[in-house]
Amino acid sequence: MLKILIVDDSLIIRKKITKLIEKLGHEVLYAAKNGQEAMDSYISKSPDLVTMDITMPDMDGITAVKNIIRGDAAAKIIMVTSHGQEDMVIKSIQAGAVGYMLKPITEDKLATAIGEVYTQYAVSQDEEDLELLEEEI
Amino acid sequence: MILDSLILQTKLFISEDMDIQIQNIEVLDNSPDKLVLKTNTSMIGTGGKLNLMLIISFDESLMNYLVDLFMEGEAVEEDEKEEIYDSVSGETINTIIGLALPTFPNRGKGVSITPPIAIHDVTTMKKHKNAKILSANVETEFGSLSVSVIGSEDVVK
Numbered sequence: 212m213l214k215i216l217i218v219d220d221s222l223i224i225r226k227k228i229t230k231l232i233e234k235l236g237h238e239v240l241y242a243a244k245n246g247q248e249a250m251d252s253y254i255s256k257s258p259d260l261v262t263m264d265i266t267m268p269d270m271d272g273i274t275a276v277k278n279i280i281r282g283d284a285a286a287k288i289i290m291v292t293s294h295g296q297e298d299m300v301i302k303s304i305q306a307g308a309v310g311y312m313l314k315p316i317t318e319d320k321l322a323t324a325i326g327e328v329y330t331q332y333a334v335s336q337d338e339e340d341l342e343l344l345e346e347e348i
Numbered sequence: 349m350i351l352d353s354l355i356l357q358t359k360l361f362i363s364e365d366m367d368i369q370i371q372n373i374e375v376l377d378n379s380p381d382k383l384v385l386k387t388n389t390s391m392i393g394t395g396g397k398l399n400l401m402l403i404i405s406f407d408e409s410l411m412n413y414l415v416d417l418f419m420e421g422e423a424v425e426e427d428e429k430e431e432i433y434d435s436v437s438g439e440t441i442n443t444i445i446g447l448a449l450p451t452f453p454n455r456g457k458g459v460s461i462t463p464p465i466a467i468h469d470v471t472t473m474k475k476h477k478n479a480k481i482l483s484a485n486v487e488t489e490f491g492s493l494s495v496s497v498i499g500s501e502d503v504v505k
Contacts, residue, residue, distance in 0.1 A: 220463065222428065223418050223435035230420075266463045294446035296461075314443065315365070 213329060216258035217242040218249040218275065219291065220267040224316070228262055228291070231321050235332075246270025246278070253279050253286070260328060261288040262321075263308065265299045273302050280307035289324050291316060350504065351375070351482045353451040354402065354495045357444045358486055362493075365443075366417055368410075372487040380481050382474040383496050387411060389467040390437040392445050397458035400499040403473070404441045410491030414440065438464035444495075473498070480504040 215237055217228050225242040232239050240256045243249040247270045249263065261279070265272040272290060279286045290303045290311040300311050309328050312320045326333030355373060362368045389405040406414070411433060415424060418436045441464050449456035475481050475498065482504055483496040497504050 221435045221439055222431045223439060227418075266461070268463060293442050294449070296446065314439075314446075 213237040213259040213325065213332070214240045214256070216240050216249065216252055216256060216261045218244075218246070218261060218267070218272065219264040220244050221264070224264070224291070224314075228316055228321070231316065231318050234318060235322055235325070237325075246272060246275030249275045250278050250282075254282065259287065260325065261286065262291050262312070263288050263303075265290055265292050265296055265303065273299060273306055276303055276306040276308050287328050289328065350400065350448075350452060351484060351495070351497050353448040354444065354497065355484050355486070356451075357448040358404070358493070358495050360447070361440065361444050362486065362488060366414065368413070369489040370486060371489060373484060374487075375484040376482070380475075380483065382472045383481050383483060383494075383498070384472050385467065385470055386492070386494065388433055388437045389470070390434070390441040390464045391467055392441055392464050393462040394445075394459050395462070396460045397454065398452060398456075398503065400497055400503060402441070402445055403467075403496045403498065404437070404444065404493060405496070406437060406440075406493045407491045410488060410493055411437065413490040434466035437466060 215232050217225055217239060219225050229239045229242060240258050241252045243252050245267045253261065263272045263275060276288050279288065288308045290300055290308050291314065292300050292311055293314050303311065310324050312324045359370060363370050383403065386405040387408040388411040389403060391401055391403045394400045394402065415433060415436050424432050445461060449459060452459060478501050479498055480501045481496060481498050483494055485492060485494050
């Protein structure tokens, strides 16, 4: 089970991602509202993974990534982004983020993103095929 | 044309993502001097190569329905209500603008966007000098929303 820090200035997104993370069997350590809170809670809670919104007031996601990576080069941060922010995704990856997800976030997208970072949680193609088959039946 | 892109992405978001039937879309013929806002409004500013204000304004009934969809039927606590409503309005405009951006001039390259801003206690926005307002009203089975662009005359087409 992973311990995850969520960072998003949108309450509805924090709620949604919390629900999805818990559905996948992981724990939400904290849901931060901006980059500054993200930095503070990263230090105090040492999450295994961070989901990070890009555009936020006070401190944006890219700056937060840079600051977190400066303190912990092994930090695993997945950006959460809307369409039209491709340039910012590239900057985030250059700053040290390990992946990204496009909104709207779904259980599948989250599971895949987590699996790419922590391969022990990777959803195999066989499992996906089995789920599809079960749905058809 | 920027308003056309916004209308298209609004249609797609409302009808396909939210599964809400659209009943009518009306583009205001003349550039109005002022924009009359509905109950819940969010705005995004664009900068860089394109300076605009993009506004989506929802009436109460449509907003209530969208919140219900986003919350997946979970009750909204009273102390979180304003923030939830602002969130839903903000996420909606963020999604629509994000998808519309590649269809803007120069495919949106060099255009930055602000985080969404929730507008409270404002009923109208009035243009000044050479600003131009373009607006469309979208009627759905659950209520209506307006999508508007405000910018200088040479940019807003």
